[in-house]
Amino acid sequence: MGDDHLWWQREIIYQIYPRSFMDRNGDGIGDLPGLIDRLDHLVWLGVGAVWLSPIYPSPMADFGYDVADFTGIHPIFGTLGDFDRLIEETHARGLKLILDLVPNHSSDQHPWFIESRSSRSNARRDWYIWRDPARNGGPPNNWLSVFGGSGWQWDEATGQYYYHAFLKEQPDLNWRNPKVRDAMHDAMRFWLDRGVDGFRVDVIWHLIKDDRWRDNPLNPGFAPGMSPYNRLLPVYTADRPEVLDVVAGLRRVVDAYDERVLIGEIYLPIERLVAYYGEDLEGAHLPFNFQLILSAWDAQDIAALIREYEAALPPGGWPNWVLGNHDNHRIASRVGPAQARVAAMLLLTLRGTPTMYYGDELGMPDVPIPPELVQDPYEKNVPGIGVGRDPARTPMPWNAARNGGFTTGKPWLPLGDDVAQINVESERHDPTSILSLNRALIALRQSDPALTCGGYAQVEPHGPVLTYLREHGGRRLLIALNLTSGPATVRLPAGTGKVLLSTHLDRGGSAEGDALELRADEGVIVELTGT
Ligand code: GLC
Numbered sequence: 296m297g298d299d300h301l302w303w304q305r306e307i308i309y310q311i312y313p314r315s316f317m318d319r320n321g322d323g324i325g326d327l328p329g330l331i332d333r334l335d336h337l338v339w340l341g342v343g344a345v346w347l348s349p350i351y352p353s354p355m356a357d358f359g360y361d362v363a364d365f366t367g368i369h370p371i372f373g374t375l376g377d378f379d380r381l382i383e384e385t386h387a388r389g390l391k392l393i394l395d396l397v398p399n400h401s402s403d404q405h406p407w408f409i410e411s412r413s414s415r416s417n418a419r420r421d422w423y424i425w426r427d428p429a430r431n432g433g434p435p436n437n438w439l440s441v442f443g444g445s446g447w448q449w450d451e452a453t454g455q456y457y458y459h460a461f462l463k464e465q466p467d468l469n470w471r472n473p474k475v476r477d478a479m480h481d482a483m484r485f486w487l488d489r490g491v492d493g494f495r496v497d498v499i500w501h502l503i504k505d506d507r508w509r510d511n512p513l514n515p516g517f518a519p520g521m522s523p524y525n526r527l528l529p530v531y532t533a534d535r536p537e538v539l540d541v542v543a544g545l546r547r548v549v550d551a552y553d554e555r556v557l558i559g560e561i562y563l564p565i566e567r568l569v570a571y572y573g574e575d576l577e578g579a580h581l582p583f584n585f586q587l588i589l590s591a592w593d594a595q596d597i598a599a600l601i602r603e604y605e606a607a608l609p610p611g612g613w614p615n616w617v618l619g620n621h622d623n624h625r626i627a628s629r630v631g632p633a634q635a636r637v638a639a640m641l642l643l644t645l646r647g648t649p650t651m652y653y654g655d656e657l658g659m660p661d662v663p664i665p666p667e668l669v670q671d672p673y674e675k676n677v678p679g680i681g682v683g684r685d686p687a688r689t690p691m692p693w694n695a696a697r698n699g700g701f702t703t704g705k706p707w708l709p710l711g712d713d714v715a716q717i718n719v720e721s722e723r724h725d726p727t728s729i730l731s732l733n734r735a736l737i738a739l740r741q742s743d744p745a746l747t748c749g750g751y752a753q754v755e756p757h758g759p760v761l762t763y764l765r766e767h768g769g770r771r772l773l774i775a776l777n778l779t780s781g782p783a784t785v786r787l788p789a790g791t792g793k794v795l796l797s798t799h800l801d802r803g804g805s806a807e808g809d810a811l812e813l814r815a816d817e818g819v820i821v822e823l824t825g826t
């Protein structure tokens with residue numbers, strides 16, 4: 296089945312936020328030994344690859360996205376020995392392991408930056424982005440930090456500003472400097488040699504900035520309530536043409552090894568996103584497609600974006616879809632618990648590699664975080680407009696015990712007050728739970744070539760119902776997703792069919808005439824049997 300496909304085309308990627316997966320030593324923070332203890336959950340669920348958010352040494356100003364050593368493990372998560380055991384245990388279970396690579400910036404505590412800021416003549420000065428003040432003494436230009444305020448930080452000791460696209464504790468590396476490229480490529484090889492199966496590259500579209508330091512233009516679409524970063528259009532700070540060479544350089548490192556994968560984090564409109572495959576597919580294997588996170592939950596809109604995405608893919612470019620991650624509200628909160636089941640069916644029946652976020656298989660919602668417990672620096676810098684990411688980063692509930700069985704200590708973020716119902720153990724015992732649905736969907740996807748590698752026909756909205764056909768070797772499946780909470784009817788294109796799976800998990804095997812009745816919030820996968 297689909298034997299000419301590579302593992303990263305066939306398998307489902309499961310993102311783990313390591314601080315919140317499983318705590319073994321009781322300090323309230325997830326760790327590698329805990330994660331290893333829970334790998335069997337992933338095998339049971341049926342996903343094939345694990346992507347870990349950063350586990351490197353870090354002052355944790357941005358919870359690990361501020362890296363102080365690109366080739367180590369933060370003691371809070373364990374040791375390199377624990378990491379080697381993690382690789383061994385994932386591979387022993389037939390799972391792949393993908394690390395987060397954060398090449399755009401380091402921590403301000405990284406030895407490279409400490410040297411760089413020590414003097415203007417330091418050999419590593421040019422590893423970061425230093426500029427003289429503007430004539431009035433202010434920042435060199437108007438570039439903003441994604442997390443609020445200017446992107447420039449004044450350094451008193453050497454009388455220059457350095458640029459940081461994120462926190463001031465995350466100075467941007469200078470990717471125009473070949474020494475920076477070499478050093479980061481070496482760090483990649485360190486992990487590839489240890490056996491990791493690939494990287495998800497953090498903010499890959501940010502790596503190169505304008506070499507003429509031009510001001511970013513005003514964003515005409517800026518409106519109150521938006522994050523202040525959106526006041527400008529980041530045309531000179533991100534998605535610069537030269538970035539594609541840098542991406543190709545990362546790809547060459549990965550390609551020197553067997554079947555490893557390069558994934559890029561990219562928030563750009565579809566026509567720019569697909570440029571990151573590279574003109575001759577020399578870029579990222581999978582430029583992450585976040586359209587389902589950004590789109591309205593509407594049959595017309597989603598049908599249009601599936602078509603637009605498919606039409607924009609370069610020849611041979613493999614599609615992918617992401618439903619949730621550690622930077623966005625959880626799907627169950629974005630669309631509600633009933634539609635979260637429909638969303639699961641959508642993610643797992645679209646063409647291309649799906650990426651699932653830990654806890655979404657349980658229908659975990661955002662957990663409201665009271666102000667005194669806020670951890671996320673973005674929320675602290677830009678409070679009160681809903682940009683905080685803590686609600687989607689709360690501990691995984693494993694059972695109905697205290698703290699969901701995640702920790703014996705005090706969890707670093709609170710668990711929801713619904714853990715008695717929403718947890719792995721309870722949902723495993725409930726044959727109609729969203730966890731059972733996800734497992735059934737995964738089993739069907741992985742065993743049915745029409746879903747794993749089939750093409751599309753007829754992606755269409757029918758009123759509130761999104762429909763598409765997946766076909767492979769004469770086998771045709773209709774997916775019909777009712778995106779609303781009222782009943783709806785669609786006509787079966789081939790006259791008759793057999794329901795393979797419903798999001799309600801109660802009508803598998805039922806035969807249908809030429810009209811298919813969908814209940815509120817119901818999605819179905821129908822095998823078309825007529826001609
Ligand atoms: C990416 C990460 C996010 C982080 C930022 C800075 O967007 O996903 O969590 O804060 O980069 O590294």
Ligand code: CA
Pocket residue numbers: 318319320321322323324325326371
């Ligand atoms: Ca721990």
